[in-house]
Amino acid sequence: MTLQEIGQKAKEVSHVLGILGTEEKNQGLRAVADALEAGQEAILAANEKDMEEGRNNGMSQGLLDRLKLTPARIKGMADGLRKVADLDDPVGEVLSMKKRPNGLMIGQKRVPLGVIGMIYEARPNVTADAFGLCFKSGNAVILKGGSDAICSNKAIVEAIHNGLRESGLPEDAVLLITDTSRAVTQELMKLNQYVDVLIPRGGAGLIRAVVENSTIPVIETGTGNCHIYVDETADLSMAAEILFNAKTQRIGVCNACESLVVHEKIADKFLPLVRERLQEKQVEIRGDERACAAEASFVKATEEDWGREYLDYILSCRVVDSLDEAIAHINRYSTGHSEAIITRDYESAQRFLNEIDSAAVYVNASTRFTDGEEFGFGAEIGISTQKLHARGPMGLKELTTTKYIIYGNGQVRP
C-alpha cells in the first residue's frame, strides 16, 4: 500500500469509527486484548528477530531494554486495553447548549479528531497503547514506529487486526506503515489531506524533526527541564523529601526534577541537607557561585546547565535573592512541563501558581505526579508541553475535538 492509499483508507474508516457505539468499541478493545495474549508466541518470536538485529547493530542496553517484549509485557499491553475499555467514552458529550434570541439552539458536541498519526521510536508497546486510546476516542490511527521494532510492530498489529475482525469491526482502524525509510516519514508529515494531527513520541530529536517538518498540526510531547523552588519559608525536611523523590524516584522520565532553585536566606541551612539526602543516590549537584559557597561538595555549573534535561543522577542548583528572581529564572529556562514551589507562605504559593508558565505547577508536592494515571485520566497518550489544544497529560478527551450542532426551524440571517 502506498502512503496515499493508507491515508485514504484511514480517512474513510474514520467516518465509521466516529459513530460506533460505546459498547461496540469496548467489546472490540477486549477482543483485541484477548487476541494479543493469544498471539503471544508469534509476537515474542517477531520481537526476538528485532532484538537480534539490534544486538548485531550494537544497540545500547537501554534501547534493547525498551525494545524487549516478555509475556508479562504483552499481558501489560492487553490489560491496558481492557482498562481503556472501562473508561468513559468521551465521544458525544454535549458540552453546552444555548438558545439564542432568534430561537436557534446552538450546542457544542465532543467528536473524534478523525485520523491521528503517531510517529514513535523503539518501544513496541506504544503500538497497542496508541491503538487503544485512539480507537476508544473514535479515531483511526496511522502508526509509524521505529525501524528497530518493525517485526514486533507488525506482529502486534496483526494481533490487533485479528481481534477487530473477530468483533466484526474494521481492521483499518489501525494502519501500520511498514516502509521504515525516512522519505516515507517526510511524506507522512505532509499528508494534510488525510491526517488531522500528528503526535510524535520519543526523544527530543524526533520531536524537533516533526515540529520542523510537519505541515499537519502537531502535538508536542515530552521534554521536561522541571524545577523545584524552595522558598525562604519552606519546611526544609519536606523540601528535601520532595526533591529526593522528584530527582531520583525515576531518572529517565520527563517529569523528573532537573534543577533546584533556593532562596538565599535558607541556602546555608538547606543545601547541606540536599547533599545529605541525595548522597544515597550519588547525585552530582552543579551549583552557581553562591550554591557552591554554601556547600563545598557541589560542582561549578556552567550557563549551559540551566537549560539541560539531564535524565540522569545530576541536578543543577541556583541560589536566588527573591521569589521574583526564582520565577524569572524558571520561566526563562524551563521547558514548560512541571515546576514546584515548597513554601509555607500563602502569597508565595499563589504567585508561583499564577506566574509560572508551565503545563503543571505544584505547591508542596513532587513534580513526578504529572502523569495521566496520577491525574485520574486512567491512561495517557503523552504529556503536551505546548499550549494549543492540550496542555499537560493527554487522556481520551484530548484525542477529541468539538463541533457545533445547531437546531433551527427556518431561521435566516437578516
Next chain:
Amino acid sequence: MTLQEIGQKAKEVSHVLGILGTEEKNQGLRAVADALEAGQEAILAANEKDMEEGRNNGMSQGLLDRLKLTPARIKGMADGLRKVADLDDPVGEVLSMKKRPNGLMIGQKRVPLGVIGMIYEARPNVTADAFGLCFKSGNAVILKGGSDAICSNKAIVEAIHNGLRESGLPEDAVLLITDTSRAVTQELMKLNQYVDVLIPRGGAGLIRAVVENSTIPVIETGTGNCHIYVDETADLSMAAEILFNAKTQRIGVCNACESLVVHEKIADKFLPLVRERLQEKQVEIRGDERACAAEASFVKATEEDWGREYLDYILSCRVVDSLDEAIAHINRYSTGHSEAIITRDYESAQRFLNEIDSAAVYVNASTRFTDGEEFGFGAEIGISTQKLHARGPMGLKELTTTKYIIYGNGQVRP
C-alpha cells in the same frame, strides 16, 4: 527593531499581561478606543497615502474598498474595543478541581496563550480588532499586516500605543512588524522560541502558505465550501428561503452556501423553485446531469465545481439518491466549515448532525449564522476550520489555554 528583538519583547511583556487585572485591561481598552478616535485625523491621512499607492499600483476596487478607512470605520474600531471591554474576562477561570486519593487537589485553570502572531492582508481594521481580543485575553500580539496597508497600520498602532501609555500599560502589548518583506514573514513563521500560535487571516493562498511554512502551531481560519442538503421530507418553501439567504445575503464570506444537494424524490418539484427564488439575484446554477434534467436553465457542472468556494453569485447543484449519498458527497468535498440539512424527518436530522464532519452543522437554518457575534461570543478573531484547539468561531476563550494547578502538602510519588 529586529524580529528577534520583537519576539523577545513580546515574550517578556506577555508575562506582565497574563496577570493584569480585568479592570486594568478594560480601562486600557477604553482608553485605546478614545485614542483611536482622537487620532482620527492622523489615521485618515496615513490611510489616504495607502489608498493613493494602491490606486497607482492598479489595486482592484474590491481591495481598495477593504483598505479604505472613514470616520465611521474608525468609530467602528473604537466601539469594537469598548464592546470587548464589556465581555467577560476568560482568564483565571478554574474549569475543574478534583481531590485525588493521595490528597492532591488538581485543578485546571484558564490562562493566556502567551504571544499570538497575526498575519493578515489589506484590511487595517484587523489591526485594532486583533489587539482588542488578544489584550483582553491576556496575550501579547505581534502583527504582520499587508504591505498595502502599512501606513494605516502604523498610524493605528501609534494610536493604540498612546492609549496604553495614558493608562500606564505596556505599549509592547502590540508590536507591529514594519518590514513588509517576504523574508520577514518567513522568519516570523519559525519564531517558535517566542511565538505560541500563528493565526493567518486572509485568502486561501495566504493561509496555505502559512500552514505549509510555519513551524509554530497555526490555527487555520477561513475557507468555506458550505453545503445545504434538501431532504425528501423538507418544507420546500422553507428550503428555498434558507438557500436564498445562505447563497445571496452576502456572497464574499466563508459561511455563504456554495453547493446545493437535493434528494432525487423532490428534485423535479424543488429545482424549479430554486431557479425562481435565486433569479432575483441572477445566480448561475451549475448542476449535475439529473439537476439539469429537472431544470433546463441550469448550466452543466464539471467535477471541479464540487470543490469550489465561488464567493460569487454561482451555486453548484447535485441530485442524490439518499441521505447516505448526500453525507458522503458533502464529507468528500466540503472544507469542513458549515453545512445544513433541511428536513422534517427526525432520524435524517440526527444522522446529518452526527455524520457530517464540519465545524458547524445545522438543521433547518441558514449557514450564514456561523459567526462569533451570532453564536453569542460578542466578537471573534476568525473561524477555525481545523480540528485542533478551536473549531468554528473563535472568541476570547479560544485565545486561551489551560494549566494544571496542584495543591499538595508534601506528597511524593511512591
